[in-house]
Amino acid sequence: MQPPPDRDPVQAYLASVGTALPGDPVDNAALARVLGVNEEWIDLFIGTRTRHFARDLASGEVRWSLADLCARAGARAIAAARIDPAEIGFVVLGTATPDHLMPATVNHIADQLGLDQVPTYQLQSGCAGAVQALGLGRTLIAGEGHRAGLVIGGDVCSKHLDLDRDLAGAAPSDLVNYVLFGDGAGAAVLTAEPVGEAVALRRVLNRFTGLGREPGQVIDWFGLADRYDDRQAVREDYKAIEEFVPVMAVEILWELLEDLDWSAEELDYLLPPQLSGRMTRRIHELLDVPGATEVSCVADTGNNGNALPFLQLERLLGQMSCGEKALAVAVESSKWIKAGFALEKM
Structure with a gap:
């Protein structure tokens, strides 16, 4: 076929x-x-x-x-x-x-x-x-x-x-x-051409989904006029994050699979969202793709934000063989963004 x-x-x-x-x-x-x-x-x-x-x-x-x-x-x-x-x-x-x-x-x-x-x-x-x-x-x-x-x-x-x-x-x-x-x-x-690791970036998903929703996280940048306010620079609604991120992660997984016309059984590797060791374990269980090898790093690196997908990719590239497929899922809780990407080794 x-x-x-x-x-x-x-x-x-x-x-x-x-x-x-x-x-x-x-x-x-x-x-x-x-x-x-x-x-x-x-x-x-x-x-x-x-x-x-x-x-x-x-x-x-x-x-x-x-x-x-x-x-x-x-x-x-x-x-x-x-x-x-x-x-x-x-x-x-x-x-x-x-x-x-x-x-x-x-x-x-x-x-x-x-x-x-x-x-x-x-x-x-x-x-x-x-x-x-x-x-x-x-x-x-x-x-x-x-x-x-x-x-x-x-x-x-x-x-x-x-x-x-x-x-x-x-x-x-x-x-x-x-x-x-x-x-x-x-x-x-x-x-533009398959050189080096030669992994094709098949899809990238990036979609704002926070219309009318309160932010799950706020980081303030203080100026001279407001730096002495009592509010903390970093504020987080961890309960909202625990509630919504796993659900959004599942939605991202299936949206990407459908868009690519891939089945879950075709996935060789899964890069789940990296929030914390405990949360990532929970999300990976909910994603329920037992045939795909989990690629995670947050338990050892901490949640270092935008570095995480690259830390996962570094671990992935050491394992990936020709013809294998991988899918990464990421969720931003600050104003609720669905994100992810798909890879295929040439």
């Missing part, structure tokens, strides 16, 4: 992936000591074992900027693709935590990588930002005629956490932000 024709004229290939995690992993015991919280609560409620931070938890000193981490990941991706950096035709960054409002962090990254005279794009988004970046990169390859481009996702969440705050009386919904997140970056080289 002949495979159905690819109905989408947009095509690009994943040639390589590079990632960067700052410093040594911080386990739950060390985090509990610094924050003065219960280690057992972190183990049970979050289910994440370790995470990485761009700032020193003891001194509060910032050791890596987002641009530093993204440039390191980008350099590793370019080296792994075995292409001349001069072949990179564009740079796209997806992040929720830029280093500055201006200049855009993506331009600092390009500067560190020695990339000049290329278009740069910065997409400000949460967990869907990396998928949006992949989608834009795929379109630039097909629509603008670029032969290769660099797509990056990363976040430094720890800069929004007040380490001097007394957390003894903090509500679980507030405390979760201190133990859920980590920092990191990832990057991929996209190409």
